[in-house]
Amino acid sequence: MASVWAKSFAHLPVLSVFFFLLLCLPPGGGQKKKENLLSEKVDQMMEWSSRRSVVRMNGDKFRRFVKAPPRNYSVIVMFTALQPQRQCSVCRQANEEYQVLANSWRYSSAFSNKLFFTVVDYDEGADVFQQLNMNSAPTFMHFPAKGKPKRADTFDLQRIGFASEQLAKWIADRTDVQIRVFRPPNYSGTIALALLVSLVGGLLYLRRNNLEFIYNKTGWAMAALCVVFAMTSGQMWNHIRGPPYAHKNPQNGQVSYIHGSSQAQFVAESHIILLLNAAITMGMVLLNEAATSKGDVGKRRIICLVGLGLVVFFFSFLLSIFRSKYHGYPYSFLIK
């Protein structure tokens, strides 16, 4: 054990003193040893967290600074798998939120040695995961200053989500440390908008002698229809609710693109609906064009029939999808 410590902390001069004490002190001086050990640990943790707001831990560090008993500080641990080969996108999002929270704590005026933020990556401390019987990442756990972690010390990720505000609330609940989450303001949206505006402005300026394309009605009509299709196929719902792209049944691996209930939808489903709506609209436009355009009769007749086919076929398809979602709906057309 000692050799392990030596290996990991050899570069720290403080540690050598500690080793000396540990080896030399007789067993009777337990109380003093404990205090020393504690202050060592606190100093060490403070030093790390002054360097980085979230302390990275491996198995040994975790056991020594988080699990081992003499402690007077609370530790929040995020168990995660951030390595790219693990392909855990949730972990990355959770990590961002966690960093925001840890930074808010690190740079707040109330920063003290009562609370530390640490992270254990699966690829650096798989043994910790085994030891704690943990088989999912990310998981947030709180290790209180005294006693073992209880049930409520595991953050309920499934239900509350991992927004830093929620994490802060949970921490306040468990440790009585209030953290005001300070998010670094997100300028990306503004910058993107400014970029877009300047791009459009620049383009207009470059082509200032030939501004015909602004008066192109087809372009404007296309843009308007894009907005309409996006909204009527429920893209706003996707934006606010963030549903999965499609559902894969874990038992038989079957992928379903249509959500079974009328209350929800998948992203893939909304794209299908978007295409169907667009096809029906195109059919209507073609019907109109076949009647008004001049040209070869045969060609116009084909356009007309294609338009009619688009409208009728895709509408009945749309109706059948609707019917499969809205249980008890009695009507169908062509397709059951």
Added chain:
Amino acid sequence: MAEHHAASDGKHKASANAGGSVHGNSRPGAAGGGGGGGGGKGGLSGGLTQPAGWQSLLSFSILFLACLAGFSSRLFAVIRFESIIHEFDPWFNYRSTHHLTTNGFFEFLNWFDERAWYPLGRIVGGTVYPGLMVTAGLIHYVLNLLHITVHIRDVCVFLAPVFSGLTAISTFLLTRELWNQGAGLLAACFIAIVPGYISRSVAGSFDNEGIAIFALQFTYYLWVKSVKTGSVFWTIGCCLSYFYMVSAWGGYVFIINLIPLHVFVLLLMQRYSRRVYIAYSTFYIVGLILSMQIPFVGFQPIRTSEHMAAAGVFALLQAYAFLQYLKDRLTRQEFQTLFFLGVSLAAGVVFLTVIYLTYTGIYAKIHIPIIASVSEHQPTTWVSFFFDLHILVCTFPAGLWFCIKNINDERVFVALYAISAVYFAGVMVRLMLTLTPVVCMLSAVAFSSVFEHYMGDDTKREKPPAEDSSDEDDKRNSGNLYDKAGKVRKHVSEQEKAEEGLGPNVKSIVTMLMLMLLMMFAVHCTWVTSNAYSSPSVVLASYNHDGTRNILDDFREAYYWLRQNTDEHARVMSWWDYGYQIAGMANRTTLVDNNTWNNSHIALVGKAMSSNESAAYQIMRSLDVDYVLIIFGGVIGYSGDDINKFLWMVRIAEGEHPKDIRESDYFTPQGEFRVDKAGSPTLLNCLMYKMSYYRFGEMQLDFRTPPGFDRTRNAEIGNKDIKFKHLEEAFTSEHWLVRIYKVKNLDNREPLDHKLRSVVPKQKYTSKKVAGHILFCCFNQK
């Protein structure tokens, strides 16, 4: 460039009008369905000498039939149940209307309602849009003046269906201005039966939206008319209609943003004209002054950000007009153009900022729990779009396409209307209502242009060649715009051949299938209206295996019990959903109601419901509560009951009292919300749970299930031994849907001198409710 566009614009307008007058006769047949088709053709061949007469007769009868169809398809609820006010908000409107008719208009404006939000009270006169009440009161007054004695309740019940007829007429007028008469008639037929509008205007749904959609459409019609004519007369009409809209619904903000947007876009497109100047300047000033006359609106139009866009556009228009004036006087063209660009850019930036602020405001509001708890404020899935609009949602983009391709001043308006309305409908389900009219109009445009080309072939040959050729000419031009290959113009005779060449077979197939789609639309609308939107939700119905119907009248039974058996000034605590109904039907004082203006008060009620009995008793004592009313659906499997809403009570209470109430306490360790034995002890002992399941553990509903089996949540309850210390059961309705508890007074203080005597507090639980219990066990739902 501008001149060129104006010229082509004029041509299209002419083409549209010509199309309308020529083909008007054939299209109404399509709109009216099977019955109208034959009449249209017969009328045409016989009445060529006076086409205008026939046309107006047909239009009139089709409009009349549309209104009639709209009115009668809204009567499902009245026929199935009775003439009754529905749901929640209408009860408040009804109560206010009743107050208005009994006490007079000025008394109504000064009304302070001490029966709501006890102990705070509510200033009703200054916090409602009075348009609805005044309309109903006025109709009642006129009818009584004519000695047609109707109860005010019937006026209220049938107000929305009557106004749906008026909406159909104003939609017809607006669409006629935008496209042609045939499209107008189709649009009127669509809006009469489309579920998106019926959802808010069935008989008995006495709510602001019912009359507001009429006001909205009529305002838009008058606005388009005033932009077209540039006459102050039409603009003043528009302002008056706008005033009516402001008095009726908070959605007037949509108008006061859309009209400035229209003007702004017209300026950007260099379509500025004197007509636009006159129309908007008059509208803004007169409309502003009129809208400020409504007490609830007050000074908002000059204070809040929603109205700033209108003011900004007004200033911009003045500046633009001034520059136009200067342009005539000065010669330095370049300088002026630069100046104009600067001004318009600045104005555009201001406009966008305002839009952005409004958007973020709306977006922020969605995330407050009390707003999020209302299902109407959810974003919209595609299923809701299809459910409410059916084929119209797939075809209206085509109408939008035609409008943009043949753009003119008023079609700019309808395009902006469509895009903004579809955006708002995507954000919030309830705003589907503002989308519905424009969808009807644009779908009508799409269908009417198809029918125009595929139905009228026989008649075209009979027409005099001169009129025909000019008509064809114009149509050729409009078609040319989206014909990719610029082909050489052919002669009239060749066109005729080409026109015929499409063949009567193809044409009739197209017509038939289109009519079939429209028929399916009508069937869908009726089905949706009958199944989804015609439940009063005050009276429930359930169906047995053999199709016979049980009416569950528990709500009114309970409210009537309250009215008859409690003190006139008794205070009833319930969740806010039922506040208006208690006030309207039971006429008792409530603590919170559907006007959710005071979140902390609601949170206090939520806290009482989610605390244990003794903590709740303290809150209830401090609020002077006499009775507690809850809705319990476990016996009949009614899913909208208080246990299912309970988490929202906890959440709202937690928002205000985070120290005392924690949402996580009400979940099992696995994070589930369960009422059975595995449920969290906090839940099993909170007041709401105890009140819902009191004595329920003794009750066996079915021989297949254990006693105390909750049908709504399909679980045997976890706490069957419920005893109350501070409450007693006062009333339980026939199907246990409504349960009322009386809050006991404090126990008498124990006498001090008899120290040896140990006083056992008297605990006697008497249940006043017995009837229906035995009968109930045999009741078989579904």
